[in-house]
Amino acid sequence: MISVLLFEDNKNFRESLSLYLASAEGIWLSGAFADATEAVKLVRKYKPDVVLMDIQMPHLSGIDALRAIKAASKDTKVMMQTVFEDDDKVFAAICAGANGYILKNPRPDTYVQAIFDVYNGGSHLSPSIATKVLTMFQHQFAKSEQTYIQLTPREKEVLQCMVKGMSYKMIADACDISFNTVHTHIKKIYEKLHVNSAPEAVVKALEWKLV
Amino acid sequence: MISVLLFEDNKNFRESLSLYLASAEGIWLSGAFADATEAVKLVRKYKPDVVLMDIQMPHLSGIDALRAIKAASKDTKVMMQTVFEDDDKVFAAICAGANGYILKNPRPDTYVQAIFDVYNGGSHLSPSIATKVLTMFQHQFAKSEQTYIQLTPREKEVLQCMVKGMSYKMIADACDISFNTVHTHIKKIYEKLHVNSAPEAVVKALEWKLV
DNA sequence: CACAAAATCCCCAATATTGGTGAGTCATGG
DNA sequence: CCATGACTCACCAATATTGGGGATTTTGTG
Known part of the structure; x- marks a missing residue:
């Protein structure tokens, strides 16, 4: 049985999701709360396997609650849920160590699947969130346009050494x-x-991912 | 109907997956091939909505095929599939613009779901792949723990200049x-x-996000 | 006020780096 | 077979950086 704790301020949604989760096979709903202020305390008390956390919460935001929970008990899986696909929120949640991120979904079985995924050490992302993450990822890591700069293998090797901070010798x-x-x-x-100095070369190498 | 093209070198797997996809509702399997060398040509010919591409392929690797397809027709959705959860491969595939990444799965309905997800503009990641992506993401963006290194404002300012490649003067x-x-x-x-050289300092500054 | 930390400045000597010039080998492709 | 590009090595002179001293002023805090 996977023990689950739910944080969701919308009464209607909280109650219907609770109902569904409580009857779902393999899942044990330890509690459902409308406020995340006490989240850490509740996590300590119930020791849930998975926390379902709404992003929009009064008093303490879901992101802050996520940070607090991870700080207190980093092995507790936390899955964020939201109605908005806000880039910043997605970004913040992932950086804070969210184990999943799903859009509020009319199909409750999505929740069950997601809970199983994160319980088993995986992560669950809604398709549109996954797209956001992948796009951010590419944006950061994809080779810049300046790939037309052709360094020979040896030059790349030397540049790599420079990036490691090595001297000529x-x-x-x-x-x-x-x-x-x-x-x-x-x-x-x-x-x-x-360029005409080692630091500059190192910076460009890192920026342009030439090494 | 979602038009799908399958690239998979394993004969058995290709044929059984073909069989399943061909009979899946809402999906039209345009073709299944054991070699990605002609991928671009085939994509041009069949104009599939979604390409299912195995990473391990003879001659032309799945990643290279992905790059070629995206270069030729960037709106064609490409979903990677693999048996290995190789960090580098995941990384490369995402940077090359993969729309999804799934582990080879005994449950064929996973494929159907994933195809629908990417067809609808989303992305589909297997839970373990999602974990990898999120981890890489955090690793890059989350503030490093080494914030305990206290640089004075002036020192940070100077370090920033160094990162810009400026000389003492x-x-x-x-x-x-x-x-x-x-x-x-x-x-x-x-x-x-x-450290004891400018390049080293620059590298640490960037790594640790000290500036 | 006294103290510490931050920031400022100076000198010197030892190394390291940079820029210029020149030149040999080796493999590749036209 | 020749041209080209990659890789190799050498020497020299001009600068730049690094590491060691020591010193003063400013600023904020107990």
Whole structure:
């Protein structure tokens, strides 16, 4: 049995979801509350496997409650639920360690599936939320347009060493080439990157994900 | 009807999944292929709504095929499937614009659900993949624990300049302090960060989000 | 007020880096 | 077979950085 704690300020929604979860097989609803202020205390008391937390809550926001719960008991799975697909909220929730994020859904079986997913160590994201996350992800990590900067394998290797903070001498050693050759490579790298110092090169390398 | 194209090198799996998808309501399986080399050509020909692409493929890898497809027809939804939960692969696939990522699953209805999800503009991630993505996400964006390194405002300012690739002289100018003072601040920064060169300091600054 | 922390400035010497020039090998493709 | 690009190595001179001293002023706090 998966023990679940529900936080949801909307009375109607809370009661109908409670009803559904209480009768769902494999799930034990330990409690349902309209306020997250006492969330940490309640988590300590009931030791739920999964917490279902609404983002919009009076007094203490769902995100803050999430942070508090994770700080107090980081193994407790917390799944966020919301009606709004707000980029900032999604971002904040994930950074705070949410184990799932679902849009309020008329189909209650979605909740059950999600609870099972997170209980089993996975994460559950509603499709539209998943899209948001993937987009943010790509936006951050996808190679920038500046991929036309072509570094040779050796140059990339040297640049990688520079990113690690190694000096010419150390790089020479690590790559098993002479100090002078390192010098040559670095000169070429600076030329290609249009920089003229190691720090600048490192910054561009990281920014452009050249290494 | 959602038009689907399947790429999967395992004959058995391809055929059984084909069979299932062909009979699934709302889905029209346009074709199933064992090799992704011709993927772009096939996509152009069949104009599928959703492509199901195995990561492990002979000749052209699923990731490369994904890139090719997205380059040729960026609105075609591509869902990756794999048996391995390889961080690098997940990362690469998402950066290349995958619309979903599912682990090969004995339950074929998972595929149908996932196809519907991505067709409707959402994304579908298997729970364990979702966990990976969220973890990578947090790792990148969540403030690092190493915030206990206390830099004074001036030191942060100087470090920021260093990240911008400025030399001592330029920093002195920018902060309107003398070259010697910049030197002093940087000595202090190196001490606090346990480094002894500008590139190292820059890397740590970026890693730890100190600036 | 006295104290500590932050910020400012200066000098010197040892290293490290940068920029310029030149040149040899090796593999690849036209 | 020649051209080209990648990789290798060397030398020199000019700058820049680093690490070690020491010192003063400002600011906020007990």
